[in-house]
Amino acid sequence: MRYPLGFIGAGNMAEAIARGAARTGVIPAEQMIAADPSEERLQVFESFGVTSASDNLGLVNAADTVVLAVKPQMLSALGEPGQGAWWAIDPERHTFISIMAGISSAKICEAIGKPVRVVRVMPNTPLMVGKGMAGVALGEHAQPGDDELAMRLFGACGEAVRVSEKDLDAVTAVSGSGPAYVFYLAEAMQAAADELGLSEQARLLVNQTILGSAELLSQSDDTPAELRRKVTSPGGTTAAAIGHLEEQGVRETIVAALRAARDRSIELGK
Numbered sequence: 001m002r003y004p005l006g007f008i009g010a011g012n013m014a015e016a017i018a019r020g021a022a023r024t025g026v027i028p029a030e031q032m033i034a035a036d037p038s039e040e041r042l043q044v045f046e047s048f049g050v051t052s053a054s055d056n057l058g059l060v061n062a063a064d065t066v067v068l069a070v071k072p073q074m075l076s077a078l079g080e081p082g083q084g085a086w087w088a089i090d091p092e093r094h095t096f097i098s099i100m101a102g103i104s105s106a107k108i109c110e111a112i113g114k115p116v117r118v119v120r121v122m123p124n125t126p127l128m129v130g131k132g133m134a135g136v137a138l139g140e141h142a143q144p145g146d147d148e149l150a151m152r153l154f155g156a157c158g159e160a161v162r163v164s165e166k167d168l169d170a171v172t173a174v175s176g177s178g179p180a181y182v183f184y185l186a187e188a189m190q191a192a193a194d195e196l197g198l199s200e201q202a203r204l205l206v207n208q209t210i211l212g213s214a215e216l217l218s219q220s221d222d223t224p225a226e227l228r229r230k231v232t233s234p235g236g237t238t239a240a241a242i243g244h245l246e247e248q249g250v251r252e253t254i255v256a257a258l259r260a261a262r263d264r265s266i267e268l269g270k
């Protein structure tokens with residue numbers, strides 16, 4: 001049987017993408033197949049209707065579009081160029097969607113040993129709740145139109161935007177890793193709420209504040225700085241908090257943190 005979509009690596013992101021594809025109807029579960037060394041992971045995929053491949057070679061034989069969803073460091077472990085699963089790759093038939101951070105389409109072609117069409121996507125975990133943000137880039141040998149499935153799939157699970165491949169390291173730093181920065185803020189706010197004696201209500205107070213602020217940010221025409229000013233009464237409580245953040249150099253630290261994420265993405269691709 002031929003499957004429109006297959007996953008090499010049935011980890012967390014692959015599961016989120018496959019569930020999103022099935023939930024939105026972009027690709028029904030029975031038209032997807034997955035390969036992973038872990039039987040347990042394959043059972044998770046089977047539990048919502050995705051077929052298990054015997055191995056990566058079986059997957060490549062079965063799937064037309066292959067999602068590379070292993071850790072970037074695992075690419076070379078998938079096989080020698082032109083050997084194993086890569087032996088069965090037909091550049092006319094197969095398209096790749098790679099979600100691996102940092103790994104260029106040129107590097108993927110080198111690892112596979114053939115000039116294949118690669119569409120690179122940098123998604124993020126909110127796609128699990130239909131609020132993802134994905135950057136989509138055509139790789140070296142991809143043609144306009146090769147990204148249509150990716151745009152449909154990731155667009156159905158949130159927003160998808162076309163970017164050039166050279167910008168993907170920056171996209172990874174901003175929106176790929178981005179949810180972790182917001183969760184870090186949530187952790188710190190919850191710890192503070194606990195310390196201020198609100199342990200019972202901390203989760204709701206923090207989560208709803210972040211949710212409401214995100215909604216306001218996306219619906220309003222105001223910039224983040226204007227929205228912040230509207231919360232900040234002169235000489236008031238917010239001014240005390242923001243003054244402390246500025247004194248401590250938190251803004252510069254956040255910029256430096258995103259730079260570190262971008263640099264790590266470049267390093268992963270070497």
Ligand SMILES: NC(=O)C1=CN([C@@H]2O[C@H](COP(=O)(O)OP(=O)(O)OC[C@H]3O[C@@H](n4cnc5c(N)ncnc54)[C@H](OP(=O)(O)O)[C@@H]3O)[C@@H](O)[C@H]2O)C=CC1
Pocket residue numbers: 008009010011012013014035036037038041056069070071072074077078099100101122123124125176177
């Ligand atoms: N997590 C995130 O927020 C995001 C991640 N990404 C990218 O997504 C990719 C996957 O990340 P994530 O889902 O978090 O990682 P996971 O570790 O959850 O998933 C990777 C899966 O690949 C499996 N695997 C390992 N070796 C092979 C092999 N030879 N053949 C087939 N499968 C194999 C792993 O098995 P085992 O565990 O047994 O090794 C694991 O189940 C990464 O490249 C990452 O850069 C992109 C955007 C966001």
Ligand SMILES: O=C(O)[C@@H]1CCC=N1
Pocket residue numbers: 101172176177
């Ligand atoms: O941390 C990582 O490397 C991956 C890429 C973006 C989000 N998670």
